[in-house]
Amino acid sequence: xxxxxxxxxxxxxxxxxxxxxxxxxxxxxxxxxxxxxxxxxxxxxxxxxxxxxxxxxxxxxxxxxxxxxxxxxxxxxxxxxxxxxxxxxxxxxxxxxxxxxxxxxxxxxxxxxxxxxxxxxxxxxxx
Numbered sequence: 242x243x244x245x246x247x248x249x250x251x252x253x254x255x256x257x258x259x260x261x262x263x264x265x266x267x268x269x270x271x272x273x274x275x276x277x278x279x280x281x282x283x284x285x286x287x288x289x290x291x292x293x294x295x296x297x298x299x300x301x302x303x304x305x306x307x308x309x310x311x312x313x314x315x316x317x318x319x320x321x322x323x324x325x326x327x328x329x330x331x332x333x334x335x336x337x338x339x340x341x342x343x344x345x346x347x348x349x350x351x352x353x354x355x356x357x358x359x360x361x362x363x364x365x366x367x368x
Contacts, residue, residue, distance in 0.1 A: 253320055254312065261308045261324075265331045266301030269338055273297070276343050279360065280353035296342045304331040340368045 270293055277289065307330045311323035344357030353359055358368050 251320075257320060257324065258305055258308055261327055261331070262301045262305045265304035265334075266297040268331070269300035269335060270294075270297035272335060272339060273342055276339065276359045276362070280344060280357050292342065296338060300331075300334060300338050303334055307331065307334075336366060343368055 273293055273296055277293075304327060308323060308327045311326045311330075312319075315322045339362070343359075343362075344353075356368070362368060
């Protein structure tokens with residue numbers, strides 16, 4: 242495909258890309274902060290806030306990369322088709338994020354026994 246046949250990046254594609262970045266980062270931070278709040282880990286400490294920023298930024302970057310890859314595979318002229326696998330992929334990416342960050346290492350199991358997993362987390366999905 243020559244350069245003249247390739248569709249240019251549109252403002253809508255950039256907007257959707259930024260939307261994917263912001264929404265997935267926000268979803269990751271809400272999920273983790275709720276898990277930490279329910280298990281009394283807390284988000285007020287600066288160490289936990291740094292972990293929250295790192296986790297939500299990595300989730301946002303991974304889902305935005307997934308958006309760019311699916312858009313490239315499905316064709317640049319389509320905008321909504323890549324959004325479906327990106328949304329599904331971001332939901333799948335939230336599980337390992339929660340598995341890695343749901344409780345700090347060495348934190349005592351008191352409020353969310355037996356493994357610091359919040360009560361609202363689905364039992365069929367292991368963390």
